[in-house]
Amino acid sequence: MARKLNRGVAIVGAGMSKFGAFPDKNSRELLVEAFIEMMGSIDKGIDPKDIEAFYFGDAAGEAFEGQGHTAPIMGDWLGLLPIPCVRVENACASGSVAIRQAMLSIASGMHDIVLAGGAEKMSNLSTTRVTDTLADFTDVYSERSAGFTFPTAYASMATAYMAEYGARPEHFMMVGIKNHRNGALNPKAQFNSSILDIMNSKISKAKGKGGAIPTWKDEMDFLHDEGANPIVAWPMRLFDCSPISDGAACVLVVAEELVRRFTDSPLYIIGSGLASCGPLHDRDRLTSISAARVASQQAYEMAGVKPQDIQVAEVHDCFTIAELVAMEDIGFYEPGTAYKAVEEGATALDGPKPINPSGGLKSKGHPISASGAGQVVEIWHQLREEAGLRQVPIKNLRLGLTHNIGAHGSTCSINIFERR
Amino acid sequence: MARKLNRGVAIVGAGMSKFGAFPDKNSRELLVEAFIEMMGSIDKGIDPKDIEAFYFGDAAGEAFEGQGHTAPIMGDWLGLLPIPCVRVENACASGSVAIRQAMLSIASGMHDIVLAGGAEKMSNLSTTRVTDTLADFTDVYSERSAGFTFPTAYASMATAYMAEYGARPEHFMMVGIKNHRNGALNPKAQFNSSILDIMNSKISKAKGKGGAIPTWKDEMDFLHDEGANPIVAWPMRLFDCSPISDGAACVLVVAEELVRRFTDSPLYIIGSGLASCGPLHDRDRLTSISAARVASQQAYEMAGVKPQDIQVAEVHDCFTIAELVAMEDIGFYEPGTAYKAVEEGATALDGPKPINPSGGLKSKGHPISASGAGQVVEIWHQLREEAGLRQVPIKNLRLGLTHNIGAHGSTCSINIFERR
Numbered sequence: 006m007a008r009k010l011n012r013g014v015a016i017v018g019a020g021m022s023k024f025g026a027f028p029d030k031n032s033r034e035l036l037v038e039a040f041i042e043m044m045g046s047i048d049k050g051i052d053p054k055d056i057e058a059f060y061f062g063d064a065a066g067e068a069f070e071g072q073g074h075t076a077p078i079m080g081d082w083l084g085l086l087p088i089p090c091v092r093v094e095n096a097c098a099s100g101s102v103a104i105r106q107a108m109l110s111i112a113s114g115m116h117d118i119v120l121a122g123g124a125e126k127m128s129n130l131s132t133t134r135v136t137d138t139l140a141d142f143t144d145v146y147s148e149r150s151a152g153f154t155f156p157t158a159y160a161s162m163a164t165a166y167m168a169e170y171g172a173r174p175e176h177f178m179m180v181g182i183k184n185h186r187n188g189a190l191n192p193k194a195q196f197n198s199s200i201l202d203i204m205n206s207k208i209s210k211a212k213g214k215g216g217a218i219p220t221w222k223d224e225m226d227f228l229h230d231e232g233a234n235p236i237v238a239w240p241m242r243l244f245d246c247s248p249i250s251d252g253a254a255c256v257l258v259v260a261e262e263l264v265r266r267f268t269d270s271p272l273y274i275i276g277s278g279l280a281s282c283g284p285l286h287d288r289d290r291l292t293s294i295s296a297a298r299v300a301s302q303q304a305y306e307m308a309g310v311k312p313q314d315i316q317v318a319e320v321h322d323c324f325t326i327a328e329l330v331a332m333e334d335i336g337f338y339e340p341g342t343a344y345k346a347v348e349e350g351a352t353a354l355d356g357p358k359p360i361n362p363s364g365g366l367k368s369k370g371h372p373i374s375a376s377g378a379g380q381v382v383e384i385w386h387q388l389r390e391e392a393g394l395r396q397v398p399i400k401n402l403r404l405g406l407t408h409n410i411g412a413h414g415s416t417c418s419i420n421i422f423e424r425r
Numbered sequence: 426m427a428r429k430l431n432r433g434v435a436i437v438g439a440g441m442s443k444f445g446a447f448p449d450k451n452s453r454e455l456l457v458e459a460f461i462e463m464m465g466s467i468d469k470g471i472d473p474k475d476i477e478a479f480y481f482g483d484a485a486g487e488a489f490e491g492q493g494h495t496a497p498i499m500g501d502w503l504g505l506l507p508i509p510c511v512r513v514e515n516a517c518a519s520g521s522v523a524i525r526q527a528m529l530s531i532a533s534g535m536h537d538i539v540l541a542g543g544a545e546k547m548s549n550l551s552t553t554r555v556t557d558t559l560a561d562f563t564d565v566y567s568e569r570s571a572g573f574t575f576p577t578a579y580a581s582m583a584t585a586y587m588a589e590y591g592a593r594p595e596h597f598m599m600v601g602i603k604n605h606r607n608g609a610l611n612p613k614a615q616f617n618s619s620i621l622d623i624m625n626s627k628i629s630k631a632k633g634k635g636g637a638i639p640t641w642k643d644e645m646d647f648l649h650d651e652g653a654n655p656i657v658a659w660p661m662r663l664f665d666c667s668p669i670s671d672g673a674a675c676v677l678v679v680a681e682e683l684v685r686r687f688t689d690s691p692l693y694i695i696g697s698g699l700a701s702c703g704p705l706h707d708r709d710r711l712t713s714i715s716a717a718r719v720a721s722q723q724a725y726e727m728a729g730v731k732p733q734d735i736q737v738a739e740v741h742d743c744f745t746i747a748e749l750v751a752m753e754d755i756g757f758y759e760p761g762t763a764y765k766a767v768e769e770g771a772t773a774l775d776g777p778k779p780i781n782p783s784g785g786l787k788s789k790g791h792p793i794s795a796s797g798a799g800q801v802v803e804i805w806h807q808l809r810e811e812a813g814l815r816q817v818p819i820k821n822l823r824l825g826l827t828h829n830i831g832a833h834g835s836t837c838s839i840n841i842f843e844r845r
Contacts, residue, residue, distance in 0.1 A: 010534045063514075073484070073485065073516065073562045074562035074832050076515065076836075077716075077831070077835040087700040087716055088700070089701065090701045091522055091699070094495075095510075096493065096494040102511055113430055113528075114429060114430045141492060145490065281501070281509065281510045284501075287501075412497075
C-alpha cells in the first residue's frame, strides 16, 4: 500500500560548492559555500533565523578530518545554533537520507523549515587510505576480511553483468564517455572536461596529431590504452571509477503551506523510498541491487507515477557498471538491456531518457556524503530549466528522480521530484 | 510556540543487554540480546515482519570495530531487511536521537511501527585509545587542538561550578555514591555494586576491618584515597567518571492507533526537545549547558508539563558534575542548588525527586550510543513499576524524563514519557 505523508513537502532552495580537490579548504568551508549559494537561490529570500532544524549527511568525518559529531559543529559554522542538528550516516547515501529525514521531520509537524545536505573532504588522504576508509562500509566480517574494497565489489557486479547479459567492457566505457561529455558542460564538475578534452591535452600530442579532432574510435582507443586508463579491478579501469573529491551540497525543505512564501517554482518531493540489503554473498544475484528495486517501487507508488513518466534522472554511478545496474533497478530498462540503451545514446543529454546530465559521480565528482544532495541540486536546476549548457532539451519538464546508493547497495535512497 | 505532532507516538516494548566489558561479544551480538529482550517485553506479542524501519544510533563503530554504515548491517543481523535502516550519530546522544527520529517518522505518516536504539563496543580498546576516539566529538580546531578531552572538558565545568556556587569535591563524590547504590540494585549494571561493596572487597581488608560494616565516613575516606580513587582531571577522580562499556538497548515505537494491539501499559512520548550548542570557548558560562536548557524547554512545552511534574528522571552523568548541571538545566533545581539537593538525599531512590535509579552512566555503564536508549529502557521499567529492587517508591507514577547529552553538551536530547 502506498504511503502518504501527513503534510506535503517541497524544496525551495538548493546550492553546492564546486566539487574537486581543494587542498586549502576543509568541509566546513565547503558547506558554507554551498549554504550561501542555497540561500541565494531562494527566489523570494529568507531570514536564516527561520531555519528550524538541520540534517547533515556525513559518512566519514572522523577518518578524513578527525571530526565526529559533525552536525552541531557544522550548524555552528552556518550560524544556525541552537537548532537541532542531526548527523545521518548511510555511507555514500548519507546526503539523500538526510534530505529524507528533513522531509519526515516536516511531515511530522515538528518543523516547518529544515536545512539538509552533506559535505565530505577526502583529497587530503592518499587513494589507498581513502579506499581503505571507505571499505569500512562493507561488512567487516564477510567482505572486508575477504579482501573486498568497493572497486572489487563493483568489479564482481561488472563481470556478472557481462557473463549474464553479453555486455563488453566497451559498454562501461560508453557510460564514462557520456558522463564526461555532460560534465564538460558543468562548471561545478571536478572533471569539467570530456574524454575528448583529456585526449587533446594528453594523448593526441603524444600521437603527434596536433590539433586534429579525435574521432569516436580515438576516444575508445584512448580508453583501451593501459597507460592512459589502467585496470583498477578488471573490468573496471581508471575511467570507470568516480574520483576522490571534496565538496558540499544542501537544500532547503519546507512545508507545503509555506512554499509560495519562498518561490513560485518549487520542487515537491512526491515520492521517497529507502531500503537496505545484505552483503554480497547474501544476495540472490550480482547484476541487480535489491534495495534499489524495493526503494524505487516505494517511491513510484507514493508518487503515483511510473518509470516511463520520469523525464530526467541522476543515478549513483560511483563506477560505470553501477549506472547500468541502476537504470535497470529503477525500471527504466528491462534487466540486461541498459547497456544497449547506452550504446544507442538513449541516455545522452539529448536522448529520450537523459541520465546524469550533471556528469554524474564519474565526472562531477563523488564527495561521498555530498553526492546524494548534489544529485538533488542537479534535479532542482534541470526541472527549473536553469541548467545552462547541460539543460536537457525536453519539453514540459516536470518529473525528476534521484537514485543514491550507500556502499555497494546496502542502502538505496530514491526520491522523486515534481516541479509545480 | 509549542509543537504538536501530526500523530501521537508511544513505546510498547523495551530491552537492553547487560552493560559491561565483554571480550567475547561484538556490538551485533549485544544488539541481538537487547532486541530479543525487547521483543519479549511486548505484552501482546509482535511478528518481527511488522517492523517497518530501524533507526540505529552509533557514535563510533568505525573506530571501535572497523565498521561503518552500521544501520543496514545491524538490520541484517536482526533479520529485518529490506526495511529502511538509518544510522544516527550525535555522539553520546545517538541513542535518544535515534528514538526521536523514529517518533518523527511515525508522526509523518511514513511508518507505523519502528525500531530504534543503539549499541557500542568499546572495551577492546585501551582507556587511552577510547579517550582519544571520543575526543573526535570535541571541536578539532578549538578544543581538541588545545588539548581537551572529555575528562578535562567536564573538569573545567566542575571547577567553574565549585568557584561559582561553593560546591566541594565531596558533592561530586555524593553523586557517585548515590548512583552506585542504585546500580547495586540493577542486575544489568556494569558496576552492580555500591561503593560499600567495593570497599568491602578491596579496602576494608587492607585496613584489617574484616567483616565490619563501613560507615558513611569510611565511604568518603575511600573516595579521598589517592590510591583507590586517583585524580583523572581535578576535581574529577576515577569514581567521578563513567566507565568504558559494551552494551546495547532498543525500544519499539508505534503510532497511537496501534498501541493497544501491543500492550495495555504503553509509554507515550509526550514531549521531545533537541538542541545544539557550540564549543566551550563560545559558551556564556561553564556551569550550564544551553542546549539542555533549550531542549528541555521545548520538551516541557510540547508535553504541557512542568519540571516539578516529572516523577523520575534518567540524566546524563558521564561525569558526576554532569548530573549536577543536568539537574539545574532541566529545571529540577535552581542554578547553584543541585549539589545541596544531592547532599540532602533528595535525588536518592527513596527521595522526593529520584534521579538515575538505574545507577546512571556512572554505575550502569556508558556504552556511548546505547546509553540514551538505555535511559528510555529504565523509564519504561520505572513507569510500568517493573523495576524490581530499584523501583522508585512513588505513588501514581506517570511521568518520566530522559536527558541525554552528546559530547560536552553540543547536543542535548530530552524526552518526556507518560504511562497511560
